[in-house]
Amino acid sequence: MSPSEPDTGLRTLKKQRTRQALAEAAIALFLDRGFEQVSVAEIAAAAEVSKPTLFRYFGSKEELVLHRFADHLGEAGRVVRDRAAGLTALDALERHHQAGLAARDPQTGLTDDPEVLAFLRLVYETPSLSAHLFDYLEADTRALAEALDPDGAVAARLVAAQYTAVRQVLAHATWSRLAAGLDFGEVARTADAETAEAFALLRGGAAAHGF
Structure with missing residues (x-):
């Protein structure tokens, strides 16, 4: 196993956790206030990331919800x-x-x-x-x-x-x-x-x- 492989695995795990945290924060806000009433900026703030970071994981507000169907x-x-x-x-x-x-x-x-x-x-x-x-x-x-x-x-x-x-x-x-x-x-x-x-x-x- 090369020295870089553990780091690669950790980065992948971190990305998965960030993606999950973003989706969970978004869905909680949507359920509480309605889909149209929540902005991308509010979702990013709730997940403690920037808007550009959010869009690296999800291309739209809709994907934050519908990614569950992608499985x-x-x-x-x-x-x-x-x-x-x-x-x-x-x-x-x-x-x-x-x-x-x-x-x-x-x-x-x-x-x-x-x-x-x-x-x-x-x-x-x-x-x-x-x-x-x-x-x-x-x-x-x-x-x-x-x-x-x-x-x-x-x-x-x-x-x-x-x-x-x-x-x-x-x-x-x-x-x-x-x-x-x-x-x-x-x-x-x-x-x-x-x-x-x-x-x-x-x-x-x-x-x-x-x-």
């Missing part, structure tokens, strides 16, 4: 590529979504954590965040389409787009019920049933193409 980019494509032999792509994606519901993954909208519910409200009810979220979804859709068919057939692109739309509709519907104060167990059961229904609808159009 899941390409996930659907990986699920399809890594699926067990004999399992269709949609079967693998449905199992993955059901597993997310069981694990209370915030990406499914099913969570009993008040802070996560508030975070999802921030994303869903802030127009600029909702608009920027589509950039992440588009990238995820492209990755899934490539996993379905590396040759780029239009059928694969259509199925990928439909899956992404279905996933978002299911997550938003589930979150909306929880945000309205409905019983968690009832919402969970509804989410399971709607997931099965949604994938049955998807299969109706995708089966002819082997997905």
